[in-house]
Amino acid sequence: MWSYFKFEFKQFFTNKKNLAIYFLLAFTTFFYVFKIAPTYNPIESVDYDEIEARYLTRQEFLNHMEGQDLNALHLSVIYAIEIFKQVNPLDKKRLDALDEGNLKKYADLTRDWYYFTNSFTYRNEAISYNSKYFIKNNKYAEDDAFYAYLEQAVRYDTYSKAEYELSLEIFEQRTALQTFERLLKGVLPIILIVCVLLLSIDIVKKDQRHPSILKGFPISDWKKLLVKMFVALLGSVVLFVPLLVGIFIIGLQSGFGNFNLPSPMYAAYLDWRVDGKFEMMTLGTFLGQSLILLFTWFIVIICVVLFCSIIFRSEMVNFAVCLFLIFGENFYSSRYVGYFWDVQNYPTSYIQVGQIISKRRNFYYFNDQLDFTLGLQLLLGLAGVVTFLMILIALNRRFKLIK
Numbered sequence: 001m002w003s004y005f006k007f008e009f010k011q012f013f014t015n016k017k018n019l020a021i022y023f024l025l026a027f028t029t030f031f032y033v034f035k036i037a038p039t040y041n042p043i044e045s046v047d048y049d050e051i052e053a054r055y056l057t058r059q060e061f062l063n064h065m066e067g068q069d070l071n072a073l074h075l076s077v078i079y080a081i082e083i084f085k086q087v088n089p090l091d092k093k094r095l096d097a098l099d100e101g102n103l104k105k106y107a108d109l110t111r112d113w114y115y116f117t118n119s120f121t122y123r124n125e126a127i128s129y130n131s132k133y134f135i136k137n138n139k140y141a142e143d144d145a146f147y148a149y150l151e152q153a154v155r156y157d158t159y160s161k162a163e164y165e166l167s168l169e170i171f172e173q174r175t176a177l178q179t180f181e182r183l184l185k186g187v188l189p190i191i192l193i194v195c196v197l198l199l200s201i202d203i204v205k206k207d208q209r210h211p212s213i214l215k216g217f218p219i220s221d222w223k224k225l226l227v228k229m230f231v232a233l234l235g236s237v238v239l240f241v242p243l244l245v246g247i248f249i250i251g252l253q254s255g256f257g258n259f260n261l262p263s264p265m266y267a268a269y270l271d272w273r274v275d276g277k278f279e280m281m282t283l284g285t286f287l288g289q290s291l292i293l294l295f296t297w298f299i300v301i302i303c304v305v306l307f308c309s310i311i312f313r314s315e316m317v318n319f320a321v322c323l324f325l326i327f328g329e330n331f332y333s334s335r336y337v338g339y340f341w342d343v344q345n346y347p348t349s350y351i352q353v354g355q356i357i358s359k360r361r362n363f364y365y366f367n368d369q370l371d372f373t374l375g376l377q378l379l380l381g382l383a384g385v386v387t388f389l390m391i392l393i394a395l396n397r398r399f400k401l402i403k
Contacts, residue, residue: 001219001227008231011206018199018235025195026242033246037179038253043132044152046106046171048098055091058084076126083120083127090116103166107159114153122146140335147363151264154278158262167255175257176250177283180243184290184354189297190326193351195239196298197305197322200232204309222394225310229302229387236298259284266359268368289357289372293350296379300347301325303386310393326351338367347382350375 012018062084065077090113097106121127122142128134129145138144159166169175173182204225251257263286264278271277301322308318328348332341343349343365350370355361362370 001223004219004224005227005231008227009234012199012203012231012235015202015206017202021195021198022238022242025191025239026245028191029242029246033249037174037250040172040174040179042172043130044148046098046168048095051091051095051098055088055095058088058091062088079126087113087116103168103171104160104162107156107162107166107171111153111156111160114149114156118146118149118153121149147266147360150277151266154264154280155262158280162260164258164260169254170257170261174254175261176247176254177257177259177287178261179250179254180247181263181283181286181354184287184294185352185358185360186354189290189294189353190351192236192239192294193297193301193326196232196236196301197319197326199235199239200302200305201315201318201322203228203232204306205313205315220394222391225306225390225394229306232302232305233298236295236302257283259287263358265357266363268359268362286354286357290353293353293356293372293375293379296376296383297351297353300379300383300386303383303390307386307390310390335364336366338362338365338370342369343367344369344371344374345378347375347378350379 062081065081090109094106094109094113097103097109121129129142129149133145133148134141156171159171167175170178173179259282261283263281263283265281265286267277267279270279304322304325305318308321312318325348329346329351332343332346337343344367349361349365350356352361355364356370356375357372359370362368
């Protein structure tokens with residue numbers, strides 16, 4: 001079996017198609033590191049000039065209204081005066097904290113600012129969130145802003161109690177580990193899963209090019225399939241090499257961060273007015289669970305590819321079946337659909353790995369049942385069933401891996 005493993009290993013890592021995939025992923029990584037990451041502009045940034053502009057505008061309004069008869073004013077003006085009198089002192093203290101370089105004090109004040117601002121902005125037709133939330137005609141922009149404000153509040157609450165050194169890069173999630181966190185909540189998991197599909201798509205079909213050599217290995221077909229699975233998993237792990245290099249470069253540019261940084265997890269059962277709607281996990285826990293779920297997806301895709309390869313013996317059919325598995329969520333994905341459908345029972349619902357761990361997907365679907373543990377059980381169960389069927393077919397005397 002060791003000889004067959006070495007043969008498969010060499011075939012996998014000398015395959016021109018596989019080498020091209022590694023090269024393209026490396027190129028994409030370095031393009032992101034040097035071109036996209038430096039231009040990252042979060043909506044919720046630490047912008048001294050913006051805070052100062054808001055503060056001065058409100059203060060000018062308050063100075064102008066001072067001494068006027070409130071009974072002669074419109075109710076909306078009176079409401080604005082009451083709100084500005086409470087929020088402006090907070091902004092002034094935030095500016096002073098930045099001037100002093102006291103980031104813990106800034107974090108403490110900013111936590112209060114987010115909680116208070118959210119309390120009078122959400123579902124208020126007279127006052128709006130940052131206009132950047134409303135781009136691309138997002139009809140759920142207010143809900144997204146509500147989520148973001150509460151998430152920022154709980155982050156800053158943790159920063160205010162931090163025992164590690166704070167920085168503006170940490171506040172804006174620009175450090176290497178926080179960048180990795182943001183990518184895992186975005187398209188990175190799907191990119192990596194598609195790469196695994198492309199790496200393994202021909203792992204059985206290619207044997208037709210060496211039938212005489214392969215027939216010389218004195219091991220059964222089901223063992224050959226397990227060796228192929230293991231080699232494909234090793235090849236999948238190599239995908240992280242360019243990513244780790246990219247993370248290291250970002251760390252040199254903006255700091256590495258640390259595993260104790262906060263990574264908020266949405267908690268649907270909490271009252272946002274009292275408890276803030278979020279529970280806290282560390283960044284290390286988030287990354288660990290995300291990588292476990294992502295690697296489980298790698299196993300599922302490889303198992304499905306191998307199973308389809310021995311059933312259909314067509315790379316195009318393999319590709320179509322796996323694409324359906326990867327993008328199947330798009331057939332039912334819709335805001336708040338989880339209120340009507342039990343989307344937590346579909347393995348395809350767990351493709352957005354980072355959003356599952358942070359439970360942002362729970363907020364999107366309006367379903368509090370989506371969970372890391374349940375997703376892991378469903379995916380491992382699917383992989384187990386597919387592997388069992390694959391071995392069962394391979395044990396059939398009429399089955400031949402090489403015909």
